[in-house]
Amino acid sequence: MSARTANRIFDVTNTVLVILAVLLCLAPFLHIIAISLSSSRAIMSGEVTLLPVEWTVEAYKSVFTDSAMIRSLGFTILLTLMTTLLCMAMTVAAAYPLAKSQLKGRKLYMVIILITMFFSGGMIPEYILIRDLDMLNTIWSLVLPGLISPFYLIILISFFKGIPAGLEEAAEIDGSNHIGTLGRIVLPLSMPVLATLSLFYAVGRWNGFQDTLMYITKPELYPLQLKLYQIINNSQATDLLRMEGTGMSEVLPEGLKAASVIFATLPILIVYPWLQRFFVNGVMIGSVKG
Amino acid sequence: MRASTYFIRYWQLYALLVLPLIYFAIFKYGPMYGIQIAFKEFNFFQGIHGSEWIGFDAFREVFQNQEFYKTLRNTLMLNFLDLLVSFPAPLFLAIMLYELKSKAFRKVSQTILYVPHFISWVIIGGIVYQVFGTQSGMINNMITALGFDAVPFLTEKTHWLFTYLATGVWQSAGWGTILYLAALTGINGELFEAADMDGANRLQRIWYITLPSLKTTIVTLLIINLGHIMTIGFERPYVIGNLAVRDYSDVLSTFVYRVGMESGQYTLATVVGLFQAVVGLIFVLGANYASKKLADESIL
Numbered sequence: 026m027s028a029r030t031a032n033r034i035f036d037v038t039n040t041v042l043v044i045l046a047v048l049l050c051l052a053p054f055l056h057i058i059a060i061s062l063s064s065s066r067a068i069m070s071g072e073v074t075l076l077p078v079e080w081t082v083e084a085y086k087s088v089f090t091d092s093a094m095i096r097s098l099g100f101t102i103l104l105t106l107m108t109t110l111l112c113m114a115m116t117v118a119a120a121y122p123l124a125k126s127q128l129k130g131r132k133l134y135m136v137i138i139l140i141t142m143f144f145s146g147g148m149i150p151e152y153i154l155i156r157d158l159d160m161l162n163t164i165w166s167l168v169l170p171g172l173i174s175p176f177y178l179i180i181l182i183s184f185f186k187g188i189p190a191g192l193e194e195a196a197e198i199d200g201s202n203h204i205g206t207l208g209r210i211v212l213p214l215s216m217p218v219l220a221t222l223s224l225f226y227a228v229g230r231w232n233g234f235q236d237t238l239m240y241i242t243k244p245e246l247y248p249l250q251l252k253l254y255q256i257i258n259n260s261q262a263t264d265l266l267r268m269e270g271t272g273m274s275e276v277l278p279e280g281l282k283a284a285s286v287i288f289a290t291l292p293i294l295i296v297y298p299w300l301q302r303f304f305v306n307g308v309m310i311g312s313v314k315g
Numbered sequence: 316m317r318a319s320t321y322f323i324r325y326w327q328l329y330a331l332l333v334l335p336l337i338y339f340a341i342f343k344y345g346p347m348y349g350i351q352i353a354f355k356e357f358n359f360f361q362g363i364h365g366s367e368w369i370g371f372d373a374f375r376e377v378f379q380n381q382e383f384y385k386t387l388r389n390t391l392m393l394n395f396l397d398l399l400v401s402f403p404a405p406l407f408l409a410i411m412l413y414e415l416k417s418k419a420f421r422k423v424s425q426t427i428l429y430v431p432h433f434i435s436w437v438i439i440g441g442i443v444y445q446v447f448g449t450q451s452g453m454i455n456n457m458i459t460a461l462g463f464d465a466v467p468f469l470t471e472k473t474h475w476l477f478t479y480l481a482t483g484v485w486q487s488a489g490w491g492t493i494l495y496l497a498a499l500t501g502i503n504g505e506l507f508e509a510a511d512m513d514g515a516n517r518l519q520r521i522w523y524i525t526l527p528s529l530k531t532t533i534v535t536l537l538i539i540n541l542g543h544i545m546t547i548g549f550e551r552p553y554v555i556g557n558l559a560v561r562d563y564s565d566v567l568s569t570f571v572y573r574v575g576m577e578s579g580q581y582t583l584a585t586v587v588g589l590f591q592a593v594v595g596l597i598f599v600l601g602a603n604y605a606s607k608k609l610a611d612e613s614i615l
Contacts, residue, residue: 028516035517039414046408047427050489053442054430056453060445071456119335122328129321134332138339144596146346147588148549148568149575153352153363154345170342173335203327232435235549239576250437254554257441279451286441293433300433301426 061283084284124185405491428489440554542602
């Protein structure tokens with residue numbers, strides 16, 4: 026066998042393996058999409074694998090006409106926007122001063138912040154705090170505890186440090202104060218990293234589940250993840266109903282679950298192409314400094 | 316510079332820091348103040364401050380509790396198995412992607428392989444049930460169609476371990492390639508040319524050039540992962556686990572939730588959380604120290 030054939034065999038094998046990995050990555054999504062678009066009969070008889078059988082949009086109709094689901098979607102969008110905005114404001118406000126080496130007390134502030142990356146009060150003291158602050162069953166319990174991620178803060182500090190000092194000095198000579206320089210010089214130069222961090226905060230909030238489980242008990246304040254968790258978990262109960270023949274409906278719980286999963290994933294998949302442009306850079310900055 | 320001129324010049328920077336520092340004081344250090352309830356008979360009426368001191372009574376109770384040891388064992392077991400399976404997966408995947416000839420195909424593959432990292436555990440949990448379910452799961456549909464018996468991927472604990480680990484690989488393998496691929500861009504192309512002149516085949520190139528140049532990254536990541544052997548997230552075991560497999564799926568984080576939030580035994584749950592935080596801290600600091608030392612002495 027010549028070296029060229031061996032090379033060729035390697036390339037083909039490797040390409041096939043990568044294609045397999047990509048397919049394995051996609052298969053679960055395809056299955057869920059297929060289930061969500063298939064008829065009850067096809068799902069019941071186990072005919073659905075990766076392609077829809079006997080197309081129907083019944084499951085989506087019931088998800089989109091479920092007012093609790095739409096309200097949950099609206100609340101989650103509001104929650105995510107609010108969280109992202111406040112998180113970015115706070116992270117920028119902390120990062121800008123901490124990026125200045127001439128700031129007195131900088132080391133102390135950094136230590137105070139870094140300690141929280143390694144040690145935290147834990148689940149129960151956090152719950153007691155939120156309860157003592159009367160924040161249970163309010164949107165604040167989901168917004169305020171995570172305002173600044175120390176990890177993202179460090180990414181932003183190291184980015185601000187990389188901005189040439191000359192630019193800021195020039196602005197100061199022109200009579201700009203610190204906050205003015207931040208707004209006119211530093212932030213416009215930091216757009217890519219600001220976009221990356223915003224998207225990280227937004228995705229984190231959109232996907233967050235543990236705090237919603239702990240702090241929210243009122244159904245009208247259920248964010249999408251909590252709502253979805255209830256739907257997935259309650260299916261055992263609905264299965265039982267179905268067997269008894271009482272709760273029989275046109276739409277099977279499996280189809281409904283699948284459609285709900287797609288419903289909650291879609292927003293992430295819509296922003297993903299934008300996300301993807303930025304996040305690799307974000308991870309790289311973080312790994313170099315963090 | 317005099318103190319007053321310094322302050323006139325820099326007060327805005329301190330003004331910017333005020334809210335962030337208040338945030339850290341309340342939401343990060345506040346819960347640390349609350350840790351004292353591990354040593355108190357906590358109830359909500361008397362509050363953190365007013366509850367009575369009980370010393371180490373709650374610690375004694377926890378350390379005599381069989382469930383605690385079971386969740387501790389499960390935490391270490393799941394993390395260790397995860398390390399065995401989920402740690403090498405991104406390395407292999409990164410090398411495969413690196414060896415691809417077509418840049419466009421590589422980019423498309425990366426884009427798709429990163430997606431699971433952005434999917435929440437609740438959604439992954441929903442997908443897991445539809446894919447691995449015994450009654451109507453996709454895989455069991457295929458298995459039964461081939462004439463075999465359905466496999467209890469979710470309800471029998473050993474099979475569940477497989478489900479848990481496979482889900483972890485699916486979620487993290489693609490994203491994990493980023494650091495390796497970044498390290499690979501730094502390889503000097505002349506090394507490969509020299510290897511070609513010496514008649515090395517592709518596997519030999521991987522073995523003698525690609526892998527050695529990833530050594531630092533691999534060892535550093537391994538040490539960092541070992542440092543987190545006591546740390547386990549709540550959502551993955553909680554969402555993928557269930558009552559039938561609790562023997563394996565109940566870990567320290569879900570145990571804290573169950574004892575504290577579901578049974579209202581806040582003191583006991585805080586003790587377990589504190590134990591995990593302190594031991595976890597020791598592991599993490601040890602790992603950080605080890606990775607710094609390795610880097611400094613450039614043993615690698």
